[in-house]
Amino acid sequence: MDNYDTPDELVRQRRPDIPVTCFRPESLSAAAKWFTQNFPGKVLYAVKANPAPYVLTGLFHAGIRHFDVASIPEVELVRGLLPKAHLAFMHPVKSRSAIERAYFDHGVRDFAFDSLEELEKIVTCTGKSKDLTLLLRLAVPNTASELPLSGKFGVLPEKAAALLKAGRKAAKRLGITFHVGSQTMDPQAYITALALVAEILQSIPRTKVDIVDVGGGFPSLYPDMSPPALADYKAAIEQGFDRLPHGDRTEFWCEPGRALVAESCSVITRVDLRKNDVLYINDGTYGSLFDAGHLGFRYPVRLIRPVPGGTEARLKPFRFYGPTCDSIDYMPGPFMLPEDVREGDYIEIGQLGAYGNTMRTAFNGFDATETVAVAAPPLASMYELEDAKEPATV
């Protein structure tokens, strides 16, 4: 991977023709260190957020040893790169062949379930193994999250006790896990979810639970979303842990995706045409900007003019179209850029380390992309990087 001090240096030297991902190794380490130093338990990285090999190895080198995987390709990817990593298969619905291959070919012992049927599948497909860690996925309110994940997975609290008892019979270690929804804006969500866990555990005092896993949902910074400090999430979670029966004898896990990697990548795109307040750029919803189109996410942006001189023009709201022929390749923003932005200018879009490149498709042939490493700080940061700056344009 080539190295540059700043994205501007790359643009001026190379004027790239395809979108370029700017990877910031220091941001990745800062995020990993925050979690490993502050979370009172195991930190599992949710691989789906960004499976790039440089992200996985970067996190491992920064101290993350545990990985939440959701498919056999994710299992194979992490096993191949990081043979010593601990993998937990946290998808609550898996095919029989995926369970067999994870267990027998890759040594995975930790599996999530949210139904009796899935529990039976895991038990059967692992040959009634006596070495299983089984985690029951509980449905909890996702009301404080910008991207609710409820509905698809999770057992309702009133049915959890029976499934925990069934899981206890099959498991060497039994756990309970939940997800408060991605980009959760209120730490209270974790207190509420942990209170539900406490209530369930109090109702089955003879069923010992070894692990409580608070899942992901930790937020990142976006122009119209300023969450509380991560320290407030830590405090809320610790408060919830303190109220759990036998909390002192329980192992705690979390599974951050977004918060660990969002800041670690931005993408440089080029303006190929301007029509009033609409910019046609060379990346879009079939590329790294799925969430900007389909979920209306706004990302921090900054103009990079490829010629010396830059611009002093005031900022004005713009909308983006991506490079494909599809009109849903549209990102409403608004994205604040200098009013004299023109064809040939470049735009750096920040906070795309999570759920960015991983969503890229080959539709219309626009899948070419390149990755470089940059030393510059991210456009916005939840972490106290020594040289972190306020975002240039938010």
Ligand SMILES: Cc1ncc(COP(=O)(O)O)c(C=O)c1O
């Ligand atoms: C089981 C599980 N764990 C963790 C995550 C990561 O969530 P986030 O990126 O909000 O931290 C997800 C995201 O979908 C998930 O499904």
